[in-house]
Amino acid sequence: MKINETILKVIKSNNNMITTAQAVELGFTRSLLSWYVKEGLLERGCRGVYILPDSVCDDMYTLMLRSDKMICSHDTALFLNGLSERTPFMHSVTIPSNTKLSNPLQKECVCYYIKPELHQLGVITRKTTLGNEVRCYNAERTICDLLRSRNRLDEETVISGIKNYAASSEKDLDRLATYASKLGVEKNLKRYMEVLL
Missing domain, CATH: 1.10.10 (Arc Repressor Mutant, subunit A)
Known part of the structure; x- marks a missing residue:
């Protein structure tokens, strides 16, 4: 056979x-x-x-195969963008607020929701550790997402992510400011950046 x-x-x-x-x-x-x-x-x-x-x-890749609405975000995007050494135990994804994941998928990941018009903001592709390409948010969008969801994340993840971003040679502060404005986190971003930069 x-x-x-x-x-x-x-x-x-x-x-x-x-x-x-x-x-x-x-x-x-x-x-x-x-x-x-x-x-x-x-x-x-x-x-x-x-x-x-x-x-x-490849858990990250198989998640992406199961829904074209999912984009790797938060701590998973931190890892994919090289801003964290830790692979998350459960992958974080963001989907538009007008859609819903199936129950089995909800049990396999941490899901965040965003207005449909902001869902594609900052989407790029990155390779997983096994070499598969997945959709994920760029570093600037990821920093804004951490600030938006800081009540659902541990403070250490947020602070280390922002510190690593601030130290990155690839950071784009203009793009970060634009995204922060669109995502409503300007005040929080300013507060963290004043301390870290």
């Missing part, structure tokens, strides 16, 4: 993984992937994501 060539081609081009949605789009049934799991040809990485045996599941 072998994996269908079409499916295998997609798996190989997708860093050894495939989603149920991708298989259905190719014209295969959902049950085929489950059958491959029973046969030992695939493993279930997480809900709706299947990987080749002995492959490492």
Whole structure:
């Protein structure tokens, strides 16, 4: 028993993984992937994501595959932007306030909501430690998000993120000021920056 060539081609081009949605789009049934799991040809990485045996599941990347509305943010974006050494235990994502994540997805990540018109502000792509590209906010947007959500985050994460940003040679203070204005955190930003710069 072998994996269908079409499916295998997609798996190989997708860093050894495939989603149920991708298989259905190719014209295969959902049950085929489950059958491959029973046969030992695939493993279930997480809900709706299947990987080749002995492959490492990239949690951040599989989250992105499961919803095109999610953008890595807060402590996860800090890590992706090189402003934190710590990989978050649970990844943080931001979605528009007029959408909702499925219950299984809500249990797998920390979700923040933002007005739809601000959702795409500062979106870039970064590589995960396993080399997959994911959507995430740039450093300036991430700093503003930390300030917006500081009551939900530990103070150490906020302070170290801002300190690391302030020390970065790639910081763009004009962009930071623009984002702070749009996201309503100018006063908080000024207070932190006066202490750190």
